[in-house]
Amino acid sequence: MSTIQSSISKRNLLMMRNRSGSQGTNEVNLALIGELGSGKSALTVKYITRRFINEYDPELEDTYSKPEHVDNQDILVRIMDTCDKEGKDPERYLKWADGYLVIYSITQDAPLILIGNKVDLERYRTVSKPEGSSLAHFYNAAFFETSAAEEFSSVERVFHEAIREVIREQERYMPIRSLYFGNEESKSGNSFLTHIDDRLSGTGDNSATLRSNHAV
Numbered sequence: 001m002s003t004i005q006s007s008i009s010k011r012n013l014l015m016m017r018n019r020s021g022s023q024g025t026n027e028v029n030l031a032l033i034g035e036l037g038s039g040k041s042a043l044t045v046k047y048i049t050r051r052f053i054n055e056y057d058p059e060l061e062d063t064y065s066k067p068e069h070v071d072n073q074d075i076l077v078r079i080m081d082t083c084d085k086e087g088k089d090p091e092r093y094l095k096w097a098d099g100y101l102v103i104y105s106i107t108q109d110a111p112l113i114l115i116g117n118k119v120d121l122e123r124y125r126t127v128s129k130p131e132g133s134s135l136a137h138f139y140n141a142a143f144f145e146t147s148a149a150e151e152f153s154s155v156e157r158v159f160h161e162a163i164r165e166v167i168r169e170q171e172r173y174m175p176i177r178s179l180y181f182g183n184e185e186s187k188s189g190n191s192f193l194t195h196i197d198d199r200l201s202g203t204g205d206n207s208a209t210l211r212s213n214h215a216v
Contacts (some may be wrong), residue, residue, distance in 0.1 A: 116145040
């Protein structure tokens, strides 16, 4: 993990040096990414204005600026509240941002799979396999290393596991099928149970007889 953090820190430091303003103010670009309804806009507006607004246009994407003073440094923070929909190219924020805030809602569970790609470039590796595995374990995610440049089976395995994870998650929340399926047999069965319930509760015609027999 230290290697990952070190790489990110060095990159951010370099980007900040390259983005120093005319008055010595560093600039930092942050992109919020996540599913529609995860609360990206709410977090952004709260940070910019200190206010909580519950309703937003989910298809609106905008960039905000805020001067900050962090660790004795003046920082100009730019925040992109992203909206990924059909036709939009994620390159717009992947190349723009210095850091990414991945937002998810704790009320929406979705399988996570962390994939270390380009293992064919082993000689250039800077993130060890144990580091990737540890990160996946921390976020309770499945972990794979693969490469699009190598055999198909290793890539297929990743996607098949993703499919399995999604199906398992769907089955966890699959509603229990009703005992009665709406056909005539089930209706009669349901009527029978209703009749018994009525008799036990005293609303049926033979409730007194049933209670007296039960007492015996």
